Amino acid sequence: xxxxxxxxxxxxxxxxxxxxxxxxxxxxxxxxxxxxxxxxxxxxxxxxxxxxxxxxxxxxxxxxxxxxxxxxxxxxxxxxxxxxxxxxxxxxxxxxxxxxxxxxxxxxxxxxxxxxxxxxxxxxxxxxxxxxxxxxxxxxxxxxxxxxxxxxxxxxxxxxxxxxxxxxxxxxxxxxxxxxxxxxxxxxxxxxxxxxxxxxxxxxxxxxxxxxxxxxxxxxxxxxxx
Numbered sequence: 571x572x573x574x575x576x577x578x579x580x581x582x583x584x585x586x587x588x589x590x591x592x593x594x595x596x597x598x599x600x601x602x603x604x605x606x607x608x609x610x611x612x613x614x615x616x617x618x619x620x621x622x623x624x625x626x627x628x629x630x631x632x633x634x635x636x637x638x639x640x641x642x643x644x645x646x647x648x649x650x651x652x653x654x655x656x657x658x659x660x661x662x663x664x665x666x667x668x669x670x671x672x673x674x675x676x677x678x679x680x681x682x683x684x685x686x687x688x689x690x691x692x693x694x695x696x697x698x699x700x701x702x703x704x705x706x707x708x709x710x711x712x713x714x715x716x717x718x719x720x721x722x723x724x725x726x727x728x729x730x731x732x733x734x735x736x737x738x739x740x741x742x743x744x745x746x747x748x749x750x751x752x753x754x755x756x757x758x759x760x761x762x763x764x765x766x767x768x769x770x771x772x773x774x775x776x777x778x779x780x781x782x783x784x785x786x787x788x789x790x791x792x793x794x795x796x
Contacts, residue, residue, distance in 0.1 A: 598662055598790030601655010601676070604648045605779030608683075611644040625769050626695035630716065633690040635698035645687035652680025655786055662789050667740055668733040675730035676782070682723025689715040695768065720775075724761070727778050728754035734785055746788060753781040 612629035616622050619637060632641035656677035663669035692713030693704040709717075735750035760774015 595790060597654050597658025598786050599655075599658075600651045601658055602783045602787040602790065604651035604655060604680075605783040607651065608644055608648040609776055609779060611641065615640060621697050621699035623695065623697070624772060625767060627697045628691065628768055628771055629775075630686065630691035630720070631694065631697050633687070634693055634701070638690070638698075642687050642690070645683050649680045649683030649685075649687065652683060652782075653677055656680060659786065659789065662792075663737070666737060668730075668737045672730045672733050672737070675726040675733070678726035679723045679730070679782075682719045682726070685719040685723075686716050689713075689719060691716045724757060724775065724778060727782065728757055731778075731781065731785075746785065749781065750785060753777060 608629075612632060615632045615637070616624055616627075616629065619632065619635070622632065629641070632638065633645065656673045656679075659676055660669070660673035663672055689712045692708070692710050693701045694707050696704050698704060731750045731753045735747050738744075738747035738750055757774045757778040760770045760772075760777065763770030763774070
């Protein structure tokens with residue numbers, strides 16, 4: 571069994587790009603698509619669903635109401651794509667700094683989206699319209715789990731960015747190294763600012779997704795070219 575599995579775990583860096591399996595290129599691309607998919611779906615719904623206001627509601631609340639299934643589906647698809655991307659990052663980064671923990675941490679981030687699809691956010695901020703709990707602001711057990719799942723996921727993402735910062739620095743990609751080190755600060759600043767406005771939280775979460783998209787796409791392209 572070991573002799574059968576070992577070749578599959580070989581360092582892809584030693585294999586010419588033209589001879590690598592398509593999944594080595596496609597899996598990072600799946601991870602890169604996840605962020606724009608989630609944010610795009612949330613933006614369109616946020617602008618069209620009655621009573622939703624980005625200054626009072628996080629994207630997670632779009633999982634509520636009659637059309638909530640759309641955002642729940644977005645959570646599930648995003649989580650699946652991020653996990654696929656984590657597998658791709660394992661193949662791309664294998665053998666170098668962060669090759670073990672970056673994919674694992676991104677996988678945790680992806681799993682948090684699956685978790686949050688099943689444990690939805692609580693009503694609040696006047697949304698969904700007509701829901702008696704929309705103005706209460708009280709936390710239910712599933713709402714608490716939703717928040718904890720998101721928190722764990724984004725902390726894992728921030729840790730992955732810091733590791734990527736060291737990886738990029740070792741490869742002398744200074745701009746990518748600086749960006750990967752600053753991204754966690756932007757994410758955490760947005761989360762800290764959520765006490766003042768929900769929009770700050772949304773911007774921080776969006777920054778994390780978009781930087782992951784950029785970094786994953788860059789790493790995938792480098793693997794294809796090498």
